[in-house]
Amino acid sequence: MTVSRDDSWDEEHDVVVVGSGAGALTGAYLAARDGHDTVVLEKAGRLGGTSAYSGAACWLPGSEVQQRAGSADSSQSARDYLTAVLGGSEPEKVEAFVATAPGLVAELEKDPALEFRLQPFPDYFDAAGRVPMGRSIVPLEIEQADLGELLALVRPPVERDREGLGHAEGAQLVGGRALIGRLLLAFDRTGSGEVRTGHAVTELVTDGERVVGVVAQTLDGPRRIGARRGVLLGSGGFERNQEMRSAHGVPGAADWAMAPAGTNTGEPIEAAVAVGAATELMDQGWWCPGxxxxxxxxxxxxxxxxxxxxxxxxxxxxxxxxxxxxxxxxxxxxxxxxxxxxxxxxxxxxxxxxxxxxxxxxxxxxxxxxxxxxxxxxxxxxxxxxxxxxxxxxxxxxxxxxxxxxxxxxxxxxxxxxxxxxxxxxxxxxxxxxxxxxxxxxxxVLSDLGTKGGLRTDTSARVLREDGTVIAGLYAAGNASASMAGAFYPGPGIPIGTAMVFSALAVRDMLDASL
Known part of the structure; x- marks a missing residue:
C-alpha cells in the first residue's frame, strides 16, 4: 500500500515493532529507553511467542556475564567458532554480531530489571573456538508479583498454554517467561512504550521508496499505524503456516512446530515481499525431534x-x-x-x-x-x-x-x-x-523451533531488495529474517542471541544512536 504524507493515521509513533519475542522486545526497549515513542504490535493475546516457551538461552559471547563466571569465552573465540562452524559464510554479519554482543549485554544490565547469569550448556559442534560447557547466558528468575498487572501479558509455559491455562499461582517466572517478563518490565518502565495485543500486521505502508507504517488487523477492523523512524519486524517465522511450508519445501509439518497455535504464520514476511523485499533460506528451520x-x-x-x-x-x-x-x-x-x-x-x-x-x-x-x-x-x-x-x-x-x-x-x-x-x-x-x-x-516426528528463512537483511538489519538496495524504514530480525547461521545451529541460544543483537542494530540505525 502506498500513501501520501497527508494521509491520516489511526495512531503514529517513532518506532513500530511487530512481534513480541526476545528480539522484538529488546529492540522496543532500547528505542523506548532513549525516549522514542515506541509501540509493540502483537498478533496474539499474550506476549513472547516461542521465546516464552524456551529455556531463554542467549548466545551472546564475550560479555561481562561470562567474565563474572570465569568462563574461557571471549569475542575472539566466538568469532573463531562461528567462522569454523559456518564455513566462513556471512563474515560481515558474524563480525557485526560478535562485535555488538558484549556492549548489548552491558546496556541491558544497566537496567535493574535485566540480570543474567551463565548457563552451562555445551556448544553443538566440536570446532575451533568452542569453550568448555558453552557460553550461553540466561536471565535470572523473577517473581510474578514483580510484574504486577504486566504478568497477564506474558505467555505461560508451553504445557499450561496448550491447555488454555495461565501461570501457576505463586510460581516464579523462569527461562523464557523470565526473559520476556524482564524485557517487558524494563520496556514499561521507560514510560515511552506501549503494547497492542490482537494486532496482526498484514500490510506495510510506503511513501515512495520508504516504509512509513503498517496496517494491522484487529477485532475492531484494520488500523493504520504510522512509524516516523522505522518499522522493525521481529514477528517470527512461518512455521505454523502449512501452505507456506509446502510452497518453500520446509520439512516437517505446521502441527508439529513448537510455536504457539495461531502465531508465526508469516504475514509480515509476505507484507515485506509485497513491497519488494528479497528472501533467503526459505526451506530452512531450527529442527528438533518431536x-x-x-x-x-x-x-x-x-x-x-x-x-x-x-x-x-x-x-x-x-x-x-x-x-x-x-x-x-x-x-x-x-x-x-x-x-x-x-x-x-x-x-x-x-x-x-x-x-x-x-x-x-x-x-x-x-x-x-x-x-x-x-x-x-x-x-x-x-x-x-x-x-x-x-x-x-x-x-x-x-x-x-x-x-x-x-x-x-x-x-x-x-x-x-x-x-x-x-x-x-x-x-x-x-x-x-x-x-x-x-x-x-x-x-x-520432525518438529521445529521455528523456520529460519525470511527477509534478506544487511549488518544493520535493514531489509534488502533482490538487487541489494535497502528498503528505507524497514528492518527485520529473528526468524522474520534469514538467519546469519544459514543451515547450521551453532549453539544453545543462537536464535535468541542473534535476534536480540540484530534488533539492537536495527534500532541503532533507525535512531542513529550507539550502543
Missing part, C-alpha cells in the same frame, strides 16, 4: 538418556545424543526416518528417558497409541509394524556397544554434548543397555 502427542501436535525432545531411535527398517540411523537440530536434520535426510520410533525399556520406570516439552503422561500416550508397550522386542515390533529381526538385532548390537563403552556405528558418547545429559553407569554413560522389559516405543 515426541508425537495424541492430539496430533508434537513435543520438543532432547537430552536422550537411554534408548535408541530406529527408522521404519528397525535400524538406528544416527547418534541419538546429537544436538537436537543435527538430529532433526538426520531425520529428514531420508524419507523413511519420519516417523521414527524411540525405543526404551523399564529402567526409566515407564517415563521417557529424555526431556520432552510439553510432557504428557505415559498413560495418555499408551491409551492413544502414540506409545506402545510390550513384554518382548518381538511383540513390540509387531505392535509398531517394525521388522522384528531387524529391531532385535539393532538392540543386541547396541547392548554390545554399551558393554564395551564404544558406539562403533555413530560414536554416541564421544562428544561433550553427548555426555551432558548422560546418566549411565557403564564405561560410556551415554550408552545404557536395553535389557529390562517391558519395552516401550514412542512415535517420533
Amino acid at each position: 515426541i508425537a502427542h495424541p492430539d496430533g501436535s508434537a513435543a520438543f525432545t532432547l537430552g536422550f538418556r537411554g534408548g535408541v531411535v530406529v527408522d521404519a527398517t528397525g535400524n538406528r540411523f544416527a547418534n541419538e545424543s546429537l544436538p537436537y537440530d543435527r538430529m532433526g536434520r538426520e531425520m529428514f535426510a531420508e524419507p523413511g526416518h519420519v516417523p521414527a520410533w524411540f525405543v526404551f525399556d523399564a529402567r526409566s520406570g515407564g517415563d521417557l528417558p529424555a526431556i520432552s516439552l510439553p510432557p504428557r503422561s505415559p498413560a495418555e500416550h499408551l491409551e492413544s497409541g502414540t506409545w506402545v508397550q510390550a513384554p518382548t522386542l518381538e511383540e513390540l515390533a509387531g505392535a509398531t509394524g517394525l521388522p522384528a529381526d531387524a529391531l532385535t538385532a539393532t538392540v543386541q548390537r547396541f547392548n554390545g556397544f554399551a558393554e564395551q563403552g564404544r558406539d562403533e556405528d555413530f560414536g554416541r558418547g564421544d562428544d561433550e554434548f553427548d555426555r551432558f545429559f548422560a546418566i549411565g553407569t557403564g564405561p560410556n554413560p551415554a550408552l545404557v543397555p536395553l535389557d529390562q522389559p517391558p519395552y516401550v516405543a514412542a512415535r517420533l
Whole structure:
C-alpha cells in the first residue's frame, strides 16, 4: 500500500515493532529507553511467542556475564567458532554480531530489571573456538508479583498454554517467561512504550521508496499505524503456516512446530515481499525431534538418556545424543526416518528417558497409541509394524556397544554434548543397555523451533531488495529474517542471541544512536 504524507493515521509513533519475542522486545526497549515513542504490535493475546516457551538461552559471547563466571569465552573465540562452524559464510554479519554482543549485554544490565547469569550448556559442534560447557547466558528468575498487572501479558509455559491455562499461582517466572517478563518490565518502565495485543500486521505502508507504517488487523477492523523512524519486524517465522511450508519445501509439518497455535504464520514476511523485499533460506528451520502427542501436535525432545531411535527398517540411523537440530536434520535426510520410533525399556520406570516439552503422561500416550508397550522386542515390533529381526538385532548390537563403552556405528558418547545429559553407569554413560522389559516405543516426528528463512537483511538489519538496495524504514530480525547461521545451529541460544543483537542494530540505525 502506498500513501501520501497527508494521509491520516489511526495512531503514529517513532518506532513500530511487530512481534513480541526476545528480539522484538529488546529492540522496543532500547528505542523506548532513549525516549522514542515506541509501540509493540502483537498478533496474539499474550506476549513472547516461542521465546516464552524456551529455556531463554542467549548466545551472546564475550560479555561481562561470562567474565563474572570465569568462563574461557571471549569475542575472539566466538568469532573463531562461528567462522569454523559456518564455513566462513556471512563474515560481515558474524563480525557485526560478535562485535555488538558484549556492549548489548552491558546496556541491558544497566537496567535493574535485566540480570543474567551463565548457563552451562555445551556448544553443538566440536570446532575451533568452542569453550568448555558453552557460553550461553540466561536471565535470572523473577517473581510474578514483580510484574504486577504486566504478568497477564506474558505467555505461560508451553504445557499450561496448550491447555488454555495461565501461570501457576505463586510460581516464579523462569527461562523464557523470565526473559520476556524482564524485557517487558524494563520496556514499561521507560514510560515511552506501549503494547497492542490482537494486532496482526498484514500490510506495510510506503511513501515512495520508504516504509512509513503498517496496517494491522484487529477485532475492531484494520488500523493504520504510522512509524516516523522505522518499522522493525521481529514477528517470527512461518512455521505454523502449512501452505507456506509446502510452497518453500520446509520439512516437517505446521502441527508439529513448537510455536504457539495461531502465531508465526508469516504475514509480515509476505507484507515485506509485497513491497519488494528479497528472501533467503526459505526451506530452512531450527529442527528438533518431536515426541508425537495424541492430539496430533508434537513435543520438543532432547537430552536422550537411554534408548535408541530406529527408522521404519528397525535400524538406528544416527547418534541419538546429537544436538537436537543435527538430529532433526538426520531425520529428514531420508524419507523413511519420519516417523521414527524411540525405543526404551523399564529402567526409566515407564517415563521417557529424555526431556520432552510439553510432557504428557505415559498413560495418555499408551491409551492413544502414540506409545506402545510390550513384554518382548518381538511383540513390540509387531505392535509398531517394525521388522522384528531387524529391531532385535539393532538392540543386541547396541547392548554390545554399551558393554564395551564404544558406539562403533555413530560414536554416541564421544562428544561433550553427548555426555551432558548422560546418566549411565557403564564405561560410556551415554550408552545404557536395553535389557529390562517391558519395552516401550514412542512415535517420533520432525518438529521445529521455528523456520529460519525470511527477509534478506544487511549488518544493520535493514531489509534488502533482490538487487541489494535497502528498503528505507524497514528492518527485520529473528526468524522474520534469514538467519546469519544459514543451515547450521551453532549453539544453545543462537536464535535468541542473534535476534536480540540484530534488533539492537536495527534500532541503532533507525535512531542513529550507539550502543
